[in-house]
Amino acid sequence: KYEKIWMASGVGTLLVFLIVLGIGAFYQGTQPPSCMVTLDPQNVQAHEAFKEENLGLQQLGEKEYTLNVLATAFNYDFGKDEDGNNVKTIRIPAGSKVMFQATTEDVIHGFQLAGTNVNMMLEPGYISTLETTLDNPGTYTLICNEYCGTGHHLMTATVEVY
Ligand code: CUA
Known part of the structure; x- marks a missing residue:
């Protein structure tokens, strides 16, 4: 009983x-990393396709953006600017809805935008996605929170909400 x-x-x-x-x-x-799209880890072309699909920030509409990021040890790749330099800072107007889409080419990396609810794990073969609205202006640091090697602590980038 x-x-x-x-x-x-x-x-x-x-x-x-x-x-x-x-x-x-x-x-x-x-959310835990929500894997919407699967990439074959062995399939280099899939990663090339993701890269060609315009890395970096794209505007979809009024205050609506997509940010595509490719992580590698020990860098976040946002693509290049008009001058061919690597983009290291992303600027987004406050109140924007942003769809983060990110993956990694090598090992597992983290994707945490400190001070926001953006926190994903990036795994080879998957594109992790997360949508959020960035309401508060400020300078946010994108950090890797998964140990990925000797340069792990150097793996950062900047997102400016203005
Ligand atoms: Cu990438 Cu730690």
């Missing part, structure tokens, strides 16, 4: 846990 009570409370706890997790994931935007 007591076993039944324990069973019920066990299942109940599990349900509560799942519900909390669900609310966290869907309403608060604290």
Whole structure:
């Protein structure tokens, strides 16, 4: 008889846990890396295609952007500017809805925009995506929060919300 009570409370706890997790994931935007697109890790062409698909910031509409990023040890690649220099700082108007799409060419990297809810794990073969609205102006640092080698601590970039 007591076993039944324990069973019920066990299942109940599990349900509560799942519900909390669900609310966290869907309403608060604290998502684990959501892998919408799969790239074959062996398929270099898939990565080339992602790169050619315009790395960096693209404007989709009024205050609507996509940011495509390719991570490699120990760099975030936002593509090049008109002068052919590597873009290191991304500038986005405050209040913009931004779809982050990022992947890695080599090992697992992190993708955390400190001070925002943007936090993803980048895995080879997957494009991690996350959409958020950047409301507060400021200078945010994009950091790698997965240990990826000797230059791990140098792996940063800057996002300016103005
Ligand atoms: Cu990339 Cu740590």
